[in-house]
Amino acid sequence: MEDVARRAGVSRALVSLALNGSPKVSDLRRQRVFDACAELGYRPNAAARQLASRRNGSVGVLLNDLHNPFFAETYDGVAAAAPDHDMRLLLTTGGRRPSGEQEAIDHMLEHRVDGIILVSPRLPASAIVAASAIVPVVVVGRVVKGDRIDCITNDERRGVRELVDHLVACGHERIVHIHGGPGAGARARWRGYEHAMKAHGLTPDVVPGDFTEQAGAQAAAELLRRRTLPTAVFAANDMAAVGALGAFERAGVRVPDDLSIVGYDNTFLSRMPDISLSTVDQSTEEMGRLSVALLAKRIDNLDAPPTLELVVPRYVPGRTSGARTPRPRRPR
Amino acid sequence: MEDVARRAGVSRALVSLALNGSPKVSDLRRQRVFDACAELGYRPNAAARQLASRRNGSVGVLLNDLHNPFFAETYDGVAAAAPDHDMRLLLTTGGRRPSGEQEAIDHMLEHRVDGIILVSPRLPASAIVAASAIVPVVVVGRVVKGDRIDCITNDERRGVRELVDHLVACGHERIVHIHGGPGAGARARWRGYEHAMKAHGLTPDVVPGDFTEQAGAQAAAELLRRRTLPTAVFAANDMAAVGALGAFERAGVRVPDDLSIVGYDNTFLSRMPDISLSTVDQSTEEMGRLSVALLAKRIDNLDAPPTLELVVPRYVPGRTSGARTPRPRRPR
DNA sequence: GTGAAAGCGCTAACAG
């Protein structure tokens, strides 16, 4: 920095001001400073800068599972909105393991990030509340109560209700739910399912699962061992739905003729050729964008009341669900 | 830190030593220090630590495209190997834009990371060489010459050759290649294709594309506008192959009866139900693991000669390719 | 706009 100052013919302090975009630097000198930086290949040391200024221009983003396109899509929204609030992003992933997530958060905390966006975390709520005592936290895809935690999620209950209504309207009665296990939002989807089924006078029927393709395939395997198959399956997310879809088709079950399958998230998976999964859209990218806005607002005012943004989900029909064939009714 | 020292009843210096795992600290005191940290909720300041030690315990990982499962799979390997070399990871993505990648690298450089792993970067080679002058760089999925750059990639030429051989053995002659555009490895795959075709006495036929689903669909659309369709299509990667697959099927082309489609990467996309894409495996996770090992070695010895690790790819047959139907030969 | 000075929270090197 000393060298830059000398080369630009200004004081060291001025270099600092220029680099930080202070308005009290003349255009002439600002330009000279920039030129000198470029010529010398100078890069400010982020650590020193942060140590001195006690701010860290970046916020941490924790994605639950890189394999699930849902997170890539959320991140797109985050990345698109970040520049508007001049935030830089520190991306991490917990690999679907709570311990991995905790490590990632600790890492961010040690780096003194200005805020954290947690996308569908699997961490216990207590850990999230603990983090929120240290730094502003926005949670996407899950509701965590805490007086400095902002949440943004879709209205799971409404989405699931719409989905179940649709299946029922198609004549389905034996609708099984593949549970999302420890996945964020899994509980809400499951409860929404129970509610919707009961509202239609139907009996809920749940098999354990997770937010992964493999878990979906296993759940399907379990259903295949039953004497009679349901006529429709609602998997907790698209990954699980795709896993189940594959397992069923490999077993000779025709979708949607013999069995309807519906997922949740409307990731690009569901839009894929030959899959065309019926699913529920939750404006993934929009949630990502919104999370940045919420975080910026909270950083601006730490003591604002906690926000809960509820995005309205929308059922998206696909190839994998359809009218229940009357076949089972007539004895073969 | 002062507080921790007081609470643990030791000197400030001892706290530093204990936290950094120095062997010259008795177990008793080490434990007391850890306890004190926990009780006080103390977290070392990464910036201060780095500034003082002139090291930054973490290395940067740049993934080209979060939407492509190839990168999630590579990252799995990286993340699996990182603890063995006690590296922490700083994840970033350039969103498939060279400018985004450059920003990400600058960001890492400002943070003075100990090394950088570039996975299928789209950056001009000169930018990568420039970075390698500042910090150790390992490139995955592309070969960049530079005397401090280690590369690790699969033997594209061999993989493509195997793929083309397979198609030819199935009776295909009109095999079109959907180019990978600016994607890393695209050039090598294209050249491998040209070579293999000529070796079989066939005429290469290339349409422009990219490493995305959309590009694959567009390329398919272009082919559909031709008077006659080829009998086989080799897309530069799985994403493009899947995009093309969808576009062809929507247009009524039956795969593999009317047209064979083959991708490259063997991502989980290709293993999906109803897709079951023929593709080429390149031990993605293994490459990720290897990249960490190479980086560790280079950090250990900056002046070692550059390494080029060539992973052996393997053709993986799927549903989407098969014997060429003799139909086109007999006039209808 | 300048120049000097203080200090961010830590590590590292030293004599004791």
Added chain:
DNA sequence: CTGTTAGCGCTTTCAC
């Protein structure tokens, strides 16, 4: 093991 000292590279403040 302790206690001290000297920075790491920057921001910030202050009088000028």
